Every structure is written in structure tokens, then in C-alpha cells.
Amino acid sequence: MICPTCDGTGTARGFACGNGRLLTSWPCDRCGATGQISDEQHAEIERGRDVRAERMARGLTLRDAAKALGISAVELSAVERGRVDPAATLEKLRALS
Numbered sequence: 001m002i003c004p005t006c007d008g009t010g011t012a013r014g015f016a017c018g019n020g021r022l023l024t025s026w027p028c029d030r031c032g033a034t035g036q037i038s039d040e041q042h043a044e045i046e047r048g049r050d051v052r053a054e055r056m057a058r059g060l061t062l063r064d065a066a067k068a069l070g071i072s073a074v075e076l077s078a079v080e081r082g083r084v085d086p087a088a089t090l091e092k093l094r095a096l097s
Contacts, residue, residue, distance in 0.1 A: 001042045003031035010035040030083075045082030051090045052080040058096070068096055 002008040006028035013025045027033035030041070037045075055065045055076075066076040069092050079086040 001037050001039065003028060003035055003037045004045065005030040006033075006035060008035040041082070044085055047086040047090060048080045048082035051076075051086045051093060054090065054093050055080075058093075065093065069093060 003010075006012050010028055010031065010033040011025045012028040012030075013023060015023060028035070031037050055062070058065075060068070062076055062080075063073045066073040069076065069089060071089070075084065076089065078084045079089045
């Protein structure tokens with residue numbers, strides 16, 4: 001599968017300084033600069049999107065949901081972006097009343 005971070009180029013791009021004027025690129029860390037991800041990585045990205053959709057459907061901010069789940073907002077963000085396996089987080093989120 002094509003890496004969604006680098007669109008298959010193997011190179012990620014973004015702004016490197018605080019003023020937002022310096023566009024730079026670096027080897028993509030999601031795919032290891034290959035431009036391809038495994039089916040397992042793709043599945044984690046999709047599950048992360050499910051976590052974000054569930055959170056938003058409940059009207060929760062990232063910080064509020066993270067607090068309710070007992071994790072940091074940084075960790076929840078990583079889950080939603082498919083950087084961390086979201087399976088346990090999604091179950092906890094669904095169990096919130």
C-alpha cells in the first residue's frame with residue numbers, strides 16, 4: 001500500500017521553523033523512506049480514524065477524551081494518526097458513558 005504520509009515518495013515535507021516560511025523535506029518515518037506501508041500499518045491507520053470518528057461523534061475534544069481515558073493528549077493523537085495500535089483505546093472510548 002502507498003504510504004499516506006509521503007504519498008509514496010519516501011519523503012515527508014513540512015515547515016521546519018516557527019515562522020512557517022521554511023519548507024523542507026526528510027525521509028518518511030512511517031514507511032522507512034520506502035513509500036510503501038504494510039497491510040497491518042494500513043489497518044492501524046484505519047482503526048485510528050475510527051477512534052477519531054468515535055471521539056468526535058461524542059462531541060469530545062482531544063484533551064477531554066484523553067483525560068477520560070486516562071492517557072495523555074499526545075498519546076491519543078498518536079492513536080488517532082495510526083502511530084500506536086488503537087484497539088484498546090477504541091474499546092475504552094466506546095465504554096465511556
